[in-house]
Structures are given as structure tokens and as C-alpha cells.
Amino acid sequence: MTDAVVDPVSIPVPRSARPDRLLRRLWRHRSSRLGLILLGLILALVVLGPWLTGGSPSSDMAYQNLAASLQPPSAAHWLGTDQLGRDELVRLVLGARYTIIIGLGAVATGVLVGLPLGALSGFYRGWVDLVVQRLVDVVLAFPSFLLALALVAVLGPGLRNLIIGVALTSFPRFVRLIRAQVLSVRERPFVEAALALGVSRGRILWRHVLPNSMTPVIVQTPLELGSAVLTAAGLGFLGLGVRQPTPEWGTMLGESRDFIFSNPALVTYPGLCIVLVILAVNLLGDGARDVLDPRLRSRIKIPRRRRT
């Protein structure tokens, strides 16, 4: 036994022993850095959008002004105006928040519902597993876009219903993912060791199995964000998105398709914005996979020849 009683609480945790900061590692990875930058810009738009475009979302430029409809880009309207004379750039900037809110909301809901269901299903097996998996089978049996479409059509359009609709299509994937992971982690010896210590099953699931099962979820989440944004945009395009004057990108895309020949730029801008978001989250997802699980690396790195 040690003579000098040390107070371990006051012992500083050495730097090397701290859990590696995921963000820092993502930053070092080339493609996920690009994703982070893009996503950072978009998030900046979400936060600063109303301020950048002159105060509240109901500022003048976002309102219709039929006298100035379908103008080409100018000093006053950098990207021109739409069919109702609203400034395209202002609407795109303001639209970022809806797209991001819907995407994040849907994915967060998907994770919050999918994670516990999948974890309980994989950990306790038995009838819980049976019930949850059949539920997931039913949901997965429908084409996901059709399901979201039907749900939003029934619930009615609107931000909240859109989030619910999109979340419904993404939670089964989280259930499956986490269940598969938990099934393998629960067989690892440290689970049995914890049981032998008298730790309760619930605590083992929460403290030991889940943290060891999170890697694929972290990788999957940005990718799901991309598909959620796409689904939401699709619904908006079909007129089932947020209600009219709200500048959501999918809805804007849908509205401007009437002018695709006369003003193709109006279709291009929101489309481009959607592409950028999806690109950003996919880059991030790929990077996260490379960083978190080297075994899943997509490419084999060939060492560059040394310059002589």
C-alpha cells in the first residue's frame, strides 16, 4: 500500500490520455475538412441569415414585388428576383435555416427513436427484439419517399409534420445499425466481466455496450442528414413542404420549375444549395468513417514518391 496518500482527483489528466477530440481529427482529414468548412458556412447562414439580409425574415426584399419580377442579377438583387419579384439571394439565405432545421430535426428524431429501440432490441433479444424488428420490417417495406409523402399528405404540410415524415423514413436504418452493433458488442468479454461484478444489465447497456457501439452511428448520421435534406426538398418540390411564403429550398425549386426555360437560373440556385449541403455532409461522413474506423477505409493510400 502506498504510504503517501495521493489525491488522484487533483492529479491532472495527462493530455495524451484524454479522449481524442473528434472534431480535431476530422479537421486533419482532407475531405472532411472541406465538409466541415461547407457545413460551417451553411450553419453561419442559418444563424446570421436574418441579420445579413436586413433584420427580420420579413424584411422587404423577401416580400413580393410584382413590378420587379424575374429580374436578372443586378447590384440591388445579386442573384436577380423570382416570379413574384422576391430577391433570390435573400430567399436562399433565409431558406438555409429551414432546410437545416428540417434535416437536423429529422435526423435527431430518427436517432432518438432508433437508438433506444435498436439498443433494447439487440441487448435484450427475445420478444422485444421480435416486436421491434417486425415494426422496422413494416416501415422498410415501403419505399421511404412514398412513406414520407403519404405521412405528410395525411398530417398536412408544415415544418413539424415534414420532420416527422422524414424521421419516419430514417429511424429504421438507425434501429438496424445499432442493433447489429449491440448484438456483437454484448458478446464481448468485458460485458460478462461487468456482469460478474454485479453491475446491472441496464447500466451495462448504457455505460458499456452503447458507447462501444456508437462508431457506425456517428458515421451514418451525416449521411442520413444528406438523405433527409433530399427527402425534405423532394417533398417541398411536390408542394408538401413548408407553407408557401416560407423560402424552403425544395419548395423554391418546385415553384420555379415553371420558369425552367425562361429563367433557368431560378431552378439552379436552390438545386445547387441542396447539392452543397448534401456534398458537405457526405464528405464529413466519409471523413468520419476514415477517422473512426481505419478498417473501413474507402481507399488505400499510396505513398507519394519522394521528391528528389
Next chain:
Amino acid sequence: MTEPVLEIRDLRTYFHTIRGVYRAVDGVDLTVRAGRTLCVVGESGSGKSATALSVMGLIEAPGEIQPGSRIRFDGQELVGLSDREHRRIRGRDLSMIFQEPMTSLDPVYPVGHQIVEAIRAHQPVSRKAALNRAVELMALVGIPSPERRLWDYPHHLSGGMRQRVMISIALSSHPKLLVADEPTTALDVTIQAQILELMRDLQKKMGMAIMMITHDLGVVAEMADDVAVMYAGQIVESGIAEEVLTNPRHPYTEALLHAVPVLGMSRDEPLRVIPGVVPSPLEWPAGCRFAARCRYAHERCAEPPPTATVGRHQTRCWLPVDRSIGTGSATRTAAAGEVNR
């Protein structure tokens, strides 16, 4: 002789599979006495680990401890306890260390965190007190500069160090019995010796009893006060270690001892293996389960053998019985001569 801490009587642990009932443990009697070490030896698949897990209450479906089995630990019957009741004993009076120190620690937490979790699972102490206790425990199991190792993750430590951490976790609440399932199998020989020495040392300091599962007769010779030889789900021979190892009365024990390679043995000399394989637990032979591989097998071995008792030395075999009534003594004497050679 001290009083028993653990008494197992007629333990039957069966696994219900699609292919039939897998009778992994089939009528085991064992006694672990306070402050002593019992080694359970046997081949892979003989039911050693299933016995240990039965004691710990860690048999999960499709496994089932059969009614009529009795596991009496520290005056309390463990068979039939609810999971909640069992959990109160597990980790407190009854601890276990496992074969794989590499994977028995959770990779996402520092080892100190895991020792603290073990302490706080059974003792109502503050996190700070638990941390101090963790440092003491780590020092106790011989981890150098423990206050720094506290925040190391398992992958920072070597196998031997990890097994020391596992031991410190197992001992965190002064158990009366430590079940060790092949604790040194995954370690190399020098580390093995260190860990075994540590366990003996800690046993002396803390006075707990140890039930050690192993297939290594070297470990038995090193550690055991008592030994039980397991074959095909049953104990075939048990007694005081020295007595059993020097004067085995069961042909299986004898064959096992012969199979150990000895330093100085010529390289050309073949190892003395036991012919055949362990029968399937799905259908054990009706009579003596070792008969098919036994060099002394005779007609009576088709019937279940009786248990012959001499002092504390028990043997489940026809031979000692037959010898005492006059048959088979010739072969038996020959065998004994060979062992003593």
C-alpha cells in the same frame, strides 16, 4: 481443515440446443474451503467454465441449471436466486477474473474509471474516496505509479498489467471467494508466474478462497491446495493436490500427468497423448465416460462407476474398487509403478 465457503452438490447445467440437450455439467460435486485454493483441471469441453459460470449465476438461456442442483456459498443457496439477489453477491463476496485480460476491460474508459465503477457497485462511497481506494488497489496488485496509470486506457497497458487491473477490480470489495477462469492462459510464461505469485500473495493477505479453472497442470502444481479433475461434465478425481498429483488413482488423471512434456525429454520421444476425443455432451456414454480412451478399461466400465473414497481422495472409477476386492490389482500396480518412475 477449514470450513467450506462453497459447496457444490450434484450440479447439472444443461444447454438446450436445436441438436439436443447439451449436458455440459452433469453431476458435479465440489468443495472450496476458506482460505484455500481449489484447482479444477480438465480438457477443453469438460465443463470447467460452465461450472464456474454456474457458480457466478452467469448461465444464460439456452443454458439452465437443473433443479436439484445445489450451490451453497457462504451459508446461502445460490441456485434459484433471482438475478437481482444474485447481483448483490456477485462482485462483492464472490468475484471472478477471466481468461482474456485483453478484452475483459471496456476499451472506452480509463482503467481507473472501471475500478471505481466496481468499488461503487457495492460500496456506498463517494467518487473521490473510490478513486483513492482504486489507487490503493492498484498499488496492492503491483502496478507501478498507480496514480498515473489511473487514467490510462486498457490499450495502453500490457496483458500482464491488464490482468492485474482485473484482479484489483475483482478484489475491490474483499470477496470471500475468487473464481479465476484460466487467468493466465493468455499470458506468456514469465508473466504467468508473476500473476500466480501475486494471487498467492493476495490470498495470504486477504484470506479469500480461490477456485481456479485451468487446463495447465503446471499451474495446478504451483497454486493448488486441493484439486478436482474434471472429465466429460463430471469430477473424476478429487483430493488434496499433492496427493492427487503424486498418486493419481484415476486413469484419466494418470494419463493427463503423463501427457505433460518434461524438460530434458528427448526430442525423438513422442508426447504421450490420450488417444481419442472427449465424447459429445449431447450423448455421454452410459457407463464410465472415459472408458473408450482408458487403457485399463474392462467389462465393468460399461456400468456407471462408483466413487471410491480414501480419506479426502475421491475417485470415480471401477479400478480402485475392483482392486480392493481383488481384481485388476496387477494392472493397477503396474500403472502406479509407471507414475512413480
